[in-house]
Amino acid sequence: MEEARAYDELRTGFTAAVSHELRTPLARLLSLLESAALPGVDRDALLAQAREQVEEMSELVDDVLFLSELESGREVVALGATRALPVLEEVSGRLADSAERADVTIRIEGEPGAALPLRRRMLQVVAENLVQNAIRYAGPGATLTLSVRPGVLEAGDDGRGVEEDELPRLFERFFRSDRARASRGTGLGLAIVKHVVVSAGGAVEASGGPGRGLRVICSFPAP
Ligand SMILES: Nc1ncnc2c1ncn2[C@@H]1O[C@H](COP(=O)(O)OP(=O)(O)OP(=O)(O)O)[C@@H](O)[C@H]1O
Ligand SMILES: [Mg+2]
Structure with a gap:
């Protein structure tokens, strides 16, 4: 079992991708620490930036561990x-x-009694990722609407959206649109959302387009 899983991960390039994702903040961290050792620099500012790189790496490791536990x-x-x-x-x-x-x-918005077939913590994980994404990518002035009805959770924003040909790739591990690359993030959030929803027997779907926002629908089978 253990071996089969390790093999499977290798096969999907997961290990390689994780290492690659860690390399960037590690390289930045090294150069920040080297700069901090030079005379006459703003050491506090450099150390604050170094801390950010460490935080980014911890987020990545947390996400990877969470995904592998799932x-x-x-x-x-x-x-x-x-x-x-x-x-x-x-x-x-x-x-x-x-x-x-x-x-x-x-x-x-939604029906106060509407339930979803997920453990509370899993629902938190799903909602947190969807909200975090709208905060990071929708752009200033955008509105995210989270709505729930029995068996369906929908997160729709009216922000920047993504190119239509990127929609099917959003749930892949490590996928980030070109525009997102400048910001912090590793491209695991929606892969985790999908994994949680699919593990509960449901399905995810993304729609929208550039300038038309992004809508993610998580639907679950009737109990
Ligand atoms: N609400 C949104 N509006 C526009 N683009 C989005 C939105 N949500 C996600 N995206 C795009 O989908 C990509 C993948 O999202 P995902 O949550 O999987 O990863 P991430 O946010 O880049 O990193 P992580 O969630 O692991 O910190 C993002 O990088 C971004 O390009
Ligand atoms: Mg995200």
Whole structure:
């Protein structure tokens, strides 16, 4: 089992991709530390940037570990059902400050009793990734609407969107649109969302286009 999984990961190039993703912040970290050792530099600023690189690497490692836990089945995804609205409100509350900084408005709507067949923590993971993405990529002035009805969670924003030919690739591990490359992120968020939803028997779908925003629909089978 263990060997088969390791092989499978190698085959999909996962290991190579992770190493590659770690190399960039590591190289930046090294050069920042080298600069910090020079005389007459703003050491505090360089160290603050170095800290950011370390944080980026920790995020990547956390995501990779989480994904591999999901895949090995150690994290039980679908266990009972969770009423979605309170979780969406909690997640959006937690990200309210960074949404405000990005000038992205988050709206939440739906039936108060609507449940999704996910463990609470898994629903948090899904919602957090979708909200974080709108904050990072939708652009200033955009509105993200999270809506829930029985068996369906929808996250639609009216921001920049992505090219139509990129839509099918959004859920691939490490995929990032060209425009996103300048910002922080590793391209694992939507792969995790898909993995969680599919593990619970559901499906994900993305639609939209440049300037028309992005809509991600997670739909689950009826109980
Ligand atoms: N709301 C959105 N609007 C426009 N583009 C988006 C949006 N959400 C995702 N994307 C695009 O999809 C890509 C993949 O998203 P994903 O969440 O998988 O990775 P990431 O945000 O780049 O990194 P991570 O989530 O691992 O930190 C993003 O890099 C971005 O190009
Ligand atoms: Mg993301």
